[in-house]
Amino acid sequence: MAAIVRLSSMCRRGVKPLFYQSPLLSRPVAALQRDHEQQHLPTARIHSSQALHGSDAKAASRHWTAERVLSVVLLAMGPVAYFSPGPVVDYSLAAALTLHGHWGLGQVLTDYVHGETKVKIASAGLFVLSTVTFAGLCYFNYNDVGICKAVALLWSK
């Protein structure tokens, strides 16, 4: 099966920055193989994404992009909350803050928790925490002064 080969940089050059802007880097591709020569020459082993099919392969990449988009949205909400506080901003802030925190803590989990059962338990715990947080913030927005007013009142003392 012939296709374009892509080799690891340890073969040639040194460090490349992680998010080097190149269209060639979007995903690994299959190898150019000359089977009769493989036994004699050093072979670099690469990860092929063929184990993932269709939407799975793009899911992680899309999640990454969504995280950055949400970060920018949350950044923009700061001035908006300051200059035009109100219920719309309160509920949007509740959603954006909770989701940003949920995804952020999810990355912390991925980095430090290993082992299938531990990951499952921790993820479930995180999900409960985020749900309760969102519920609590919405409850506060509905039954009390709301997030923007709360910050203003807290700071006025």
Place this chain on the structure above:
Amino acid sequence: CFLFFRTFARRGVCLSKPHYNALCRHVAPMGSTAKEEMDKFWSKNTRLNRPVSPHVTIYKWSVPMMMSITHRGTGIALSGAISAFAVAALVLPGNYSYYLDLIHSLSVGPYLIGLAKFGIAFPLSYHTYNGIRHLCWDIGKGFKIPDVYRTGYIVLGLSIITSLALVVM
């Protein structure tokens, strides 16, 4: 977290024609994903009860390292504070004004109030400014080491100034 990403930066891939390269002419796909390989690493090493090699305890700490873990720490702290607030809103009787008046009546004194405000303002400012720095990295800007340090100091400076400004507001 920062070190983790730098390790993977060294594995960056580049396109090359096989017959130009004497060292690695042929590539064979492994048939497993990186995630599967990582899971195999962890399950094997926990099963064999192997200790983790010293890393953060022996490696010389640098400003970028400290800023990276501080970004994570402030993120966790802010998230925790929001969750605690949300749970309190659900569980505690009485409304927000009641608890605010309660804190007012304690008459803690201006310096302690200022300190508490700084304690809230600084993590928020730092996480926000360093977050912008992260977003710059995500679009590919600011990776040269002098730039990493320069933007880092700018973030630190802006965070302190903004926090102080918020405290006196």
